[in-house]
Amino acid sequence: MELLEIVNNKLKEHFAGDIESAEQLYDYPVFTVNKDKVHDILKFLKEDETLNFHFLTDLCGMQTADEKQLGVIYHLHNMPKNYRIRLKTFFDINKPEVATATDLWPAANWMERETYDFFGVKFKGHPNLKRILNVDEMDIFPLRKEYPLEDQGRTDKNDSMFGR
Amino acid sequence: MSKKETTYSVNQEVIEEKEYSTLNLGPTHPATHGIFQNVLKMDGEIIHDAVPTIGYIHRAFEKLAERRPYAQITPITDRLNYCSSPINNMGWYMTVEKLLKAEIPKRAQYHRVIIMELSRIADHIICNSVIGVDTGAMTGFLYIFQWREKIYEIFEEICGARLTTNIGRIGGFDKEWSKKTWDLIDTFLKEFPKGLTEFSNLLERNKIFMDRTVNCGPISAERALAYSFVGPNLRAAGVDYDVRVMNPYSSYEDFTFTVPVGTQGDTYDRFMVRQHEMWQSLSIIEQAIKKMPAGAMHADLPDFFLPPKEQVYNNMEALIYHFKIVMGETDIPKGEVYHCVEGGNGELGFYLISDGGRTPFRLHFRRPCFIYYQAYPEMIKGIMLSDAILTMSSMNVIAGELDA
8 A cells, every 4th residue: 555545544533524635656656745744644643653763853944825825844754664744834924823843753853943943933832942043143044035146226137038 | 271069968968079171172183183273171181061153254155145046055065064065965965956847868877876986985984084083093094095095086087176076066967977987986886895995994892992982972862863863973872873774865765785883982982884885886886887877967957957058059048048057047946945965974954945936045954963053062971172173074974064
């Protein structure tokens, strides 16, 4: 049975209404889940005997293309069976709150701080949620799309013929 | 600076009164090989607590990448773990190729394996010789570093650069390697075992070295997994996780090699795991040269392969491709991929989201250093300051990878 099916069946069994989508993107099964239940789902995935996603490979943030939502992406790994899945959750940019995963994996500590630093996602229950790579005095969240990389007021450079 | 801390019993009686001193280790301490700051709470020479501050060389790579065409992101990856840039380059190419669903010729894949294993050796040479330096053995460092120089000469012969290599192309390599490159590799394979044996003889069973490193900064397998350790540091704790074996990429399944593991997860085990990995890398390179298949050096991806100059001037298509590549106007299909390679420090991941344009919509680097360095305060609790320095160098924390 495909990994996507195995995980999807398990999740459907326990969190029927909270799985918004399940799809195979290249070599990864990807699940989008309800942000209020993300902690329960992570806990279930970690502690379930057959799935046993005991290793948090990666945790990062993103902003959707319409710039109205922020997301957090978890990459989980079960080493003995070599299962790898990706879990996503999205929420409104004006209320960017999601439960922390630091109680499940201490490794999530700095990764969540980094996500907060760059996207302003507030992880509820995080022991020490403050900026990590940028200076403490910074008052923006630089990886959000509303902060363009280059000075948009530049007049000496015309890229319109390239469609940008 | 010092502060008093008092421990009380239930009846508010004073059990213990201790005075801790605060020591600022770093940001530019000569012993820490890079810009790391740790505010240590010391009880004499014993570390009671540590608070690391990072981000001193943060260069906003993830934001920069959002405005760069795909080929121009390679130089950014060079500067992550700059001790083994080619592995980062290859990892990035493979991520894009996965998104493009490109098929890379076996010959190019084998060349990639050679270059990645060479840079793994270079990475481990740096880490292990610096462990030697931190224990007071400068000699090993001075002798083994000439082999790193030889590896950099090979890189220089292939791509012209030594440290930040930007080696190869999306889809393979730009050209066949020169005869001189192969001569340099042959000499390296012949001579390096002598150098490595000499280095092993100097340190591996050295009484002073073992006294300093055995049981210094240990971490158990459970804690290492909880902290998402990868690579040699995880293997030293006894978990045989290697991306090359678990999720083979670039034809690693064609080669026979063993994955060395430790038991204690201490500095000595980390040192020994890296030592043995160098021997394994040598054997992989030899196998790759022996089995080297014939064929092309580049996949059929004209969008990423600068055509030869005479064709640019005489052939319409070549001119178009040349212009598109130089101006960075190549669109990439929509999609998202995660690809990981076994870097010098373990699983180096690239999470790429493309919205179909010429630049990534979002690119995230899974940097092993950044993730496992947060276990450092736990690892150095209760040990001496000089051992803490040793623990840090044995973890191979590279500032470029840590701060992105």
